[in-house]
Amino acid sequence: MELRAKTVELLSEPAEELPVAVGKKTPTIALEKEIGIRPVTLRTGRSRAIFKLQQGIVRGVRRFLEESSFTELFTPKIVASGAEGGANIFSLDYFGRKAYLAQSPQFYKQMLVPVYERVFEIGPVFRAEKHDTARHLNEYISIDAEMGFIDSFYDIIELETAMLKAVFALLEGECSGYLRELGAALPPIGEVPCMRFREIKEKVAEKYSRKIRDPFDLEPEEERLISRYAKEEFGSDFIFVTHYPAKKRPFYAMDDPEDPKYTLSFDLLFRGLEITTGGQRIHDYAMQVEKMRAKGLDPADFETYLMLHKYGCPPHGGFGMGLERLLLMLLDEKNIRTTSMFPRDTLRLEP
Amino acid sequence: MELRAKTVELLSEPAEELPVAVGKKTPTIALEKEIGIRPVTLRTGRSRAIFKLQQGIVRGVRRFLEESSFTELFTPKIVASGAEGGANIFSLDYFGRKAYLAQSPQFYKQMLVPVYERVFEIGPVFRAEKHDTARHLNEYISIDAEMGFIDSFYDIIELETAMLKAVFALLEGECSGYLRELGAALPPIGEVPCMRFREIKEKVAEKYSRKIRDPFDLEPEEERLISRYAKEEFGSDFIFVTHYPAKKRPFYAMDDPEDPKYTLSFDLLFRGLEITTGGQRIHDYAMQVEKMRAKGLDPADFETYLMLHKYGCPPHGGFGMGLERLLLMLLDEKNIRTTSMFPRDTLRLEP
Numbered sequence: 001m002e003l004r005a006k007t008v009e010l011l012s013e014p015a016e017e018l019p020v021a022v023g024k025k026t027p028t029i030a031l032e033k034e035i036g037i038r039p040v041t042l043r044t045g046r047s048r049a050i051f052k053l054q055q056g057i058v059r060g061v062r063r064f065l066e067e068s069s070f071t072e073l074f075t076p077k078i079v080a081s082g083a084e085g086g087a088n089i090f091s092l093d094y095f096g097r098k099a100y101l102a103q104s105p106q107f108y109k110q111m112l113v114p115v116y117e118r119v120f121e122i123g124p125v126f127r128a129e130k131h132d133t134a135r136h137l138n139e140y141i142s143i144d145a146e147m148g149f150i151d152s153f154y155d156i157i158e159l160e161t162a163m164l165k166a167v168f169a170l171l172e173g174e175c176s177g178y179l180r181e182l183g184a185a186l187p188p189i190g191e192v193p194c195m196r197f198r199e200i201k202e203k204v205a206e207k208y209s210r211k212i213r214d215p216f217d218l219e220p221e222e223e224r225l226i227s228r229y230a231k232e233e234f235g236s237d238f239i240f241v242t243h244y245p246a247k248k249r250p251f252y253a254m255d256d257p258e259d260p261k262y263t264l265s266f267d268l269l270f271r272g273l274e275i276t277t278g279g280q281r282i283h284d285y286a287m288q289v290e291k292m293r294a295k296g297l298d299p300a301d302f303e304t305y306l307m308l309h310k311y312g313c314p315p316h317g318g319f320g321m322g323l324e325r326l327l328l329m330l331l332d333e334k335n336i337r338t339t340s341m342f343p344r345d346t347l348r349l350e351p
Numbered sequence: 352m353e354l355r356a357k358t359v360e361l362l363s364e365p366a367e368e369l370p371v372a373v374g375k376k377t378p379t380i381a382l383e384k385e386i387g388i389r390p391v392t393l394r395t396g397r398s399r400a401i402f403k404l405q406q407g408i409v410r411g412v413r414r415f416l417e418e419s420s421f422t423e424l425f426t427p428k429i430v431a432s433g434a435e436g437g438a439n440i441f442s443l444d445y446f447g448r449k450a451y452l453a454q455s456p457q458f459y460k461q462m463l464v465p466v467y468e469r470v471f472e473i474g475p476v477f478r479a480e481k482h483d484t485a486r487h488l489n490e491y492i493s494i495d496a497e498m499g500f501i502d503s504f505y506d507i508i509e510l511e512t513a514m515l516k517a518v519f520a521l522l523e524g525e526c527s528g529y530l531r532e533l534g535a536a537l538p539p540i541g542e543v544p545c546m547r548f549r550e551i552k553e554k555v556a557e558k559y560s561r562k563i564r565d566p567f568d569l570e571p572e573e574e575r576l577i578s579r580y581a582k583e584e585f586g587s588d589f590i591f592v593t594h595y596p597a598k599k600r601p602f603y604a605m606d607d608p609e610d611p612k613y614t615l616s617f618d619l620l621f622r623g624l625e626i627t628t629g630g631q632r633i634h635d636y637a638m639q640v641e642k643m644r645a646k647g648l649d650p651a652d653f654e655t656y657l658m659l660h661k662y663g664c665p666p667h668g669g670f671g672m673g674l675e676r677l678l679l680m681l682l683d684e685k686n687i688r689t690t691s692m693f694p695r696d697t698l699r700l701e702p
Contacts, residue, residue, distance in 0.1 A: 011500070011665055011666055012634050012635065012663060012664060012665050012666055013635070013663065014636070014661065014662050014663030015636035015637065015660065015661045015662075016661050016662060017662075018662050018663075019662075036655075037655075037658060038462075038655075039462040039655060039656070039658035039659050039662070040658055040662050042462070042463065042466045043465055043466050047466070048466055048467070051422070051424075052422065054425070055422055055423045058423060059417070059423075062413075066410070071402070071403065071406055072406045072409060072410075073402075073692065074405070074475070074492045074674075074692065075692065075693060076475075076490055076693045076695055077428065077475050077477075077490065078441075078452075078477065078489070078490050078695055078700065079700070080700040080701045090429075090443055090444075090445070091443065091444070092441055092442065092443035092444075092452070093441075093442070093443075094441070094700060095479075095481070095697045095698075097700060099700055101429075101443070101452075107702075108692075108693065111389075111390040111393070111702070112393065112692075114394055115393045115394050115398070115399055116399070123474060123475065124425070124427075124428050124474065124475070126428075126429065128446075130446070138429070139427055139428065139429050141425045149362070283363050284363065284364070285365070285366035286366065304387075304388075304389075304390055304701050304702030305390070305702070307388060307390035307391055307702070308390050309366065310365065310366045310367050311365050311366075311367060311368075311369050311370075311390070311391055312363060312364065312365030312369075313363060314362055314363050315362055315363060323425075341424065341425065341426065341459075341463075342426060342427045342459065344427055344429055346446045347446075349429065349430065349431040349445060349448060349450055350431045350655050351458075351462070351655030351656070351658070
């Protein structure tokens, strides 16, 4: 269209010219620099599309969970103790007392299971992890869900699979233009394969002639190989790795009664990256107290959390999914800073 | 219905009896105690209903804003500087540097206006205010929206009024059972009256024979009288108080060109309580730098924020609304701790 303006009213004027061109889809500057001037570079078509997809994912998740009778929560981010244990927690002075930034809404979402049976929260979580990698952020958005009256953690796996299907269907329907703009292809998702931690570790070591170094955890390279295995053997971009070692799981994870060295828990790997941790939680008071003690924790430090178990709660489980990681792998990008508007890493507090 | 069970399977068992009855709708214990055992007291029908209404409000807000072409944001909560100024900010150690907890997403939502034109975020904000009142929380959920290409801040007032109407319509349709359970009545909302700060202060002083003590701010008692005035004179539960003194507004507020002692900003009072602050922001770089200096701030401390103005942005404005406050007044409750699942005040970090 050609426009012939009769009058032009100047509403606003920049003080300087843009330091980079925002019309082009692909930024031609290094990622570090690009992030440093995000108030400008977010104006590119590429960034606009990335975070429109973020909104699409979140809308799809909410729509699916609300239709599945989940109640949305807003739980506190300033907390008295960490849910995930370890040293990876930010602390702050709270009116003369020591407080922490929530590593996850774990305790709270569990507490709400006896209230609403099914709950979810989409909000920020904080991890004071010192390592600086292409897949870690010190603040990220976690999609958390928790569900009561489960028969086993496979109910959670089914829930998450159905959720992902719903999200991809929404993206297909409402965000296909943005996907095209970014050259991203939605993964096919049907029945997602499930394999036990110990078993897949061995399969991958065998198939790709790799030595198992850490029998209790997955190294990044192993995660990539497991996904490669899933693609080659099952044609799937996703794979659930189940029955993680108890040693590497938090105190609220339920042990496998058939072999308590392992837990009734899982990770979901998507194209080589872990995007979810989930599982069944302990609902019995005595069992939870005992496991805390076995992990060297004092149950007295978790008095309010333990009210959940003490006063009765149904068998339950849930998952936490990293929004930036899901989007990262969906776009086949290399660095998680690409899928966070204003990423926080060990060196970066601005913009 | 009468059920005759052939078998009963015990899924889970409490370790102790509940310390309070959860079947009754009204708790018979003091609020402080009730909050202390929220993992139990949230199980009451009353609490269930309160936070179902919270979810309803949030769903209504999102639905309205998304239908009005607003893009949802997730902005960082760990930040390098405060947006609202003052000492009311929590600080923390961030890998050896001093960081803060975001008092509002103000800077970020403004930065996104040139990207998406209309943006919103619903998420936690943190205020280290020392006063312990029935209407303050140190962490609360803020509903933030920001919109470009406005003609004046009255566009924001119209937007917020339309949003509230949409929210109440949704509550009426989807949550009427919860409203009935809590004996809450939705307020009638039509055209909401707007009055200038200076004018309403005088009117109220005159009508209710009250002396003006602080000419630059509203005291809680004054807010109640202004709402009483709005009810008596206009039959409205809401009133916008416009043109707040520049002295009491942050550096990003646009001054009224006709009288720069006042700003193009507003508060929304609902049944005696301020639930929103909003207004037009400065979009011109030189004007923003100058106002920062006039407020004793160093523009160099706001380098990334000022990229917004430096590289051009449309005239814009927005508002922030406290979710807990809106719900508090909707339910005609007395204490804001009632409408936060796990309230944070100067003394309370748990549960």
